[in-house]
Amino acid sequence: MSEPIHPNMALLLDAGIVFRARTQADGMPKYDSNRMQLLRVQLKTPLYFDEWCKDVSRVLKHWRLDALINKDILRPDENSPEFVNWEEASKGIFKWLCDNMDAQLVDFVQNGYGRSVYADEFMARVKLCFYDYDHRCDMNEMIRALSRVTHCKRHTFDDAESFIRELINRFWHTKLYKLEMPAFLPLSILFEQLKHEMPEIIARMVQKVYNMPYPAQYLTSDDFLEVCYDIQDYIESPDDDENSELATANSGNEDNHSEVGDDEDEDEDEDDDDEDDDDDDEDDDEEDDDEEDDDEEEESDPDYVGGNEPDDIVDSGSESEDLEQEAQDLMDLSS
Incomplete structure (x- = not known):
């Protein structure tokens, strides 16, 4: 009713x-x-x-x-x-x-x-x-939040992307309790759970992390997120990632070829300069040899006296005959 x-x-x-x-x-x-x-x-x-x-x-x-x-x-x-x-x-x-x-x-x-x-x-x-x-933030909640991160396993999710997203959520949940969990811990779990499923990208990310100074101590939450996002991008478009790597490698080879070509050009220029210098040195040596030959010829000439030419040499014999003739002429005049 x-x-x-x-x-x-x-x-x-x-x-x-x-x-x-x-x-x-x-x-x-x-x-x-x-x-x-x-x-x-x-x-x-x-x-x-x-x-x-x-x-x-x-x-x-x-x-x-x-x-x-x-x-x-x-x-x-x-x-x-x-x-x-x-x-x-x-x-x-x-x-x-x-x-x-x-x-x-x-x-x-x-x-x-x-x-x-x-x-x-x-x-x-x-x-x-x-x-x-x-009121709900007690010790049991904190322990549970930490445990949920360490027990996050790949096989409990349908795909790798869901696993990565859940691992990020559980890691952020620890921060709500002001728990200072090192970002290196969830990152290690990420690598361990995915290394067999996608070995290439994981190997590259591991190398990237270990190139950082003291990653176990100074790896930040932003670094952890960056690695997660890179792996998610790889999952969505692995072909694009491989093409980008190939393009990077090709560009590197082209740069190496160009550098080698520049080095060869520089070597050729240096060789040309060395040849020119050698030619100049040979010319100078030839001139020096010619001067030495001239000096030797002058010294070997019998008419050469000091630094005078042969035309300037005084004949001492003819000069004494002239003096005797003048003396005889004076004697004749006096008699």
């Missing part, structure tokens, strides 16, 4: 007034991200999640946007005139929420519980992860 209709309700129905459920778009102003300068309320650790939720609600209520993060309130119908404004506002608040959370927390929520683009769905998943977090 149905419940009787209240008299006031009956009057409204008779008047033709149609009732509908409340939606998130009711009473919401026109959304303008440039005009609505929302305050920043940063969440860096889930230990302060309850206070953060209160701050978020306070900021959004000031702009009458607090219904956008309430999953219990219905969304407007897609055919309603308010849907476009609601969709833009919900996506804008979702981005604002992500900007006000630590990037590691956002990755944990999105990777562990599926990705979302609307504010109400994302906020519901955030609460599922961190609600009453400070």
Whole structure:
């Protein structure tokens, strides 16, 4: 038996007034991200999640946007005139929420519980992860979080990509408890579990890691993620990876050939210069030899006296005869 209709309700129905459920778009102003300068309320650790939720609600209520993060309130119908404004506002608040959370927390929520683009769905998943977090964060939870990383095995997943994604999630989960797990530990698990399935890429990644200075001590979380993403890219397109390696090798060979060609040209130029120098030296030696020969000929000439030429040599015999003749002439005159 149905419940009787209240008299006031009956009057409204008779008047033709149609009732509908409340939606998130009711009473919401026109959304303008440039005009609505929302305050920043940063969440860096889930230990302060309850206070953060209160701050978020306070900021959004000031702009009458607090219904956008309430999953219990219905969304407007897609055919309603308010849907476009609601969709833009919900996506804008979702981005604002992500900007006000630590990037590691956002990755944990999105990777562990599926990705979302609307504010109400994302906020519901955030609460599922961190609600009453400070009371649940005990020693047993910490031990369980560490154990989930060390017991992450490849054979329990359908494919390698799912295994890598879950290993990343479990590693990030330890950070929520402020556990300083070295990034080298999950990376070693990654290599150990995939070395038989994809030996080439794993061998290359191992070499990349061990080229770092003291990887066991100084390997960061970003380094671990970079290796994971490289392996995921290899899984998605192994042919492209091989082609890129081949292109790199070919370019290296071309560079080597060009360097060898340049070296050969330089060697040829140096040989030419050496030949020119040798020719110049030979010419100089020939000139020196000619000068020495001339000197030897001059010294061997019988008419050569000192540095004078033969025409300048004085004949001493003819000069004495002239003197005797002059003396005889003087004697004849005196007699």
